[in-house]
Amino acid sequence: MFDTQNMKTAMDQLGTQARDTSKQIALASTEQKNRALSVAADALRSRTAEILAANAQDLEFSAKKGLSPAMIDRLLLDADGIEAIATGLEAIAALPDPVGDELARWDRPNGLNISRVRVPLGVIGVIYESRPNVTADAGALCLKAGNAVILRGGSESFYSSGAIHACLVEGLKEAGLPEQAIQLVPTRDRAAVGCMLTMSGTIDIIVPRGGRSLVERVQNESRVPVFAHLEGICHVYVHEEADPDKARAIAVNAKMRRTGICGAAETLLVDQADAHMPPAILHDLVDMGCEIRGDSEVQKIDARVAPATEEDWHAEYLDAIIAVKVVENLDAALSHIEAYSSNHTDSIITENAAAAETFLNRVDSAIVMHNASTQFADGGEFGMGAEIGIATGRIHARGPVGLEQLTSFKYQVRGSGQTRR
């Protein structure tokens, strides 16, 4: 069936199947899609032993390959993990169906009635590393938004992803939906990824889920539009009129709650005028085991501060390290952020409403915040229910990519015989 000797032909066939199926899945009822997801959740539960066995195969393969403990950790499934995946599917089933939503409607003087209605995007390609749960999450989100999806999981999670995918297919079949609605690329061969990135005729959007090197490769090579962020160099700026307690709590939370997520703060900017605040914040951070790299001003405040180099302002540590800089004022903070931000999420801490509005308007990032932790940069926290990722591009989706962002729209024009003059 899938001939890895003729990868391009095999992948094109997958693409054509997805494209054809996308037309059917676009018209699927909410009930059908939800049924597919809830049957898939049940299948995950009833096939737990099977999935764990597949996962054990993957772990064995990965141990031989000498995968890092962090990667092994992401790959590892247990019964609780499978239950969480099943619950995730049910949560997506419970979300409102975006397809068919009326986004706008208006009348023209000639009597034409025009509405803008949400429709699925079409075919989505998801390329991810060895996190088997993405198979279910991404597959379910794309399906719920009425899309066909081609999933390409990391080679180390080959069997786990396959076992989870089988549950999704069972759900589709039970719901009377075509099983090609959610396809998993059935090969470990990395050439398949290269093929996906050039399938601009059959794939509408590529979503990479993984580390910097994966996203970078996809962004550089893809001929298909990409929803992604390369990195999250998020800033917390403590303005001179910040409330000291809020500044401490937010700075510490933004950095330390979880250091490995894209919304974690990487740089702290502090106004020169704040003589009292930096010591307390730095103290809290050091106490929690955070390494601090600061400019000369910051080094004067606390002897435990290591000197920051130019590289630190560009760094996405994803670790308990933070770069700290003293800035002259709001304008200097804005300039620093313009120069170094990855346009993901940046936050100002201040009690000065005008300064806050200036920051919210002038910082050109997908998410800009006032008196809130950058760790809120998340589709769930935004109330979108679930997200497939966060995008820093400017086209179509920006910020958390949830169900609505996985749709397009069309115009419906209702007339009564109008002709154009």
Place this chain on the structure above:
Amino acid sequence: MFDTQNMKTAMDQLGTQARDTSKQIALASTEQKNRALSVAADALRSRTAEILAANAQDLEFSAKKGLSPAMIDRLLLDADGIEAIATGLEAIAALPDPVGDELARWDRPNGLNISRVRVPLGVIGVIYESRPNVTADAGALCLKAGNAVILRGGSESFYSSGAIHACLVEGLKEAGLPEQAIQLVPTRDRAAVGCMLTMSGTIDIIVPRGGRSLVERVQNESRVPVFAHLEGICHVYVHEEADPDKARAIAVNAKMRRTGICGAAETLLVDQADAHMPPAILHDLVDMGCEIRGDSEVQKIDARVAPATEEDWHAEYLDAIIAVKVVENLDAALSHIEAYSSNHTDSIITENAAAAETFLNRVDSAIVMHNASTQFADGGEFGMGAEIGIATGRIHARGPVGLEQLTSFKYQVRGSGQTRR
């Protein structure tokens, strides 16, 4: 300055200037942008003689090159044409500024207030053929939406576009805006186009304006997302329950009002059951000088019908020619449209509301219509004020691309000290 010997370097410099300027222009006030446009309109009027002289230079060059009369016609400017361009700029100035519009706002249970606010897209590249007026129209639309723009006009309109561009620059200067907000590629060398298509780091969107070969080249080669339509193979489907008068009026208008625009109908589908309607419609069309190419059923109706081949169902004639096919029923019409439509604009004529809704929901085109002429597929007719083109892609913009489609958005999150658990 612009070194055509080092085209890539020269174009990259243009791109960097655009990118840098885009940050300033994104923050420009509505008043500033409108002032730039109205000063540019005045400049067009006061420099009419200069522009006509530049146009004469272009016409001389084009005559030597042996340009077709149709292309000469598009290139030719007169005083009325320049006045129309000036009026067009004033009309864009009068449109509401989309930047800063609040698209949505909601509160989270933790007290965070989230809003989705319109921001400019960034840098737009417009590649067009020798229609000097596009210099003004496209430049003005991009500016009004807060973007920097790089314009690349056809080589035959080099001097005319340059003279019009000078007026735009005068407007920018008068309004205190950076003149790099609207840049015109200062060379006829086609290599500049190839450079633009790979400038994915500095150009956010490419908009091609011109014939099929230009759009095809851009779509095939561009590494930058493209807003465009390759062709407009628009269908009018006369359902068995159509009102005969509406069917005649709409079919004739959709085909013959202007045959050269993308929203002109190219194929007429008629239900088998309509014994009485096709003859009248065909009669009207033939009377107006339209050539009819029909399947065998249609040929039986009217002896003047030429036989249609498979090619005719794929044809965008842009001329007084129409392909006509008898279909069994609504499903057959939907199948034909799915197979042959270019997903631009398709219309059903019927008095049966259920059939109309089925058509509006199932036809996967940017614009779907009921009892209206496909020639309404136009941003002005939609009430958008002006458009830079029509897109048939599914990403970001679909249908008429007006000011709103030339923007992106960001999330503003307002808190009171929230940290994430």
